Amino acid sequence: MVRIEGGEPESALEAAVLGGANAVAVETAAGWEVIQYRSAALVGSGTWALTHLLRAQQGTEVEMRAGAPQGATAVFLDGRPARAEIGRSERGLPLVCRAGPAGAAPGGGGFREVGFIPAGVHGRPWSPCGLTIETTQAGRSVRWTPRVRLYGDGWDGEPAAVDPLRFRVRVLDGEVVVRTFEVEGSSLLYPLAAFASDFPRGPGDEARIAVAQWGEGFGWGVEASVGLEIGRV
Structure with a gap:
């Protein structure tokens, strides 16, 4: 409404x-x-x-x-709102935006100004999709599918990756980070020995895996997460 x-x-x-x-x-x-x-x-x-x-x-x-x-x-x-073309180097800096009649001097009459800090969200990598965990004899096999942030919805051919295939995988127990991996690709083996060390009494209901993609000029994007299920190894 x-x-x-x-x-x-x-x-x-x-x-x-x-x-x-x-x-x-x-x-x-x-x-x-x-x-x-x-x-x-x-x-x-x-x-x-x-x-x-x-x-x-x-x-x-x-x-x-x-x-x-x-x-x-x-x-x-x-289509009426104009895009503010702001460089990567100005992300996170306090800036001033002035708006007024077209063609007039920016400091003249009829102008208004507002302070803001650009977050550069347009360059933030999207969270991966299809995040799954499979229990194997070697440990937990984690897989995901990257989402293409720009020009990924064409019908012809496979879309070209916009952001690097660099991912951060965090193992969390509630809000506590117990282990972090960085990988290039869309899969990871969470070794059995590491799993046993991180959860000597077994993972609880709040244990989960979270995956985020790296974006050049932005950093780590939005995480996708899934529960770290207990299974027979």
């Missing part, structure tokens, strides 16, 4: 939404989640119900899990 100022939202065909139409950025406690909607219906004066949602678009699952409270800001990404 959103209260909208300005233009009215429009419903779209499913194919158009899957092609990127009807995107909205919603402010959460962890940043901005990008969602898409298929149907828009007027339910009150300036109030619309957006339904058939696609959540956590563009790798914003961290923001989705944080959730947006009632009264949060939503910005329709319909």
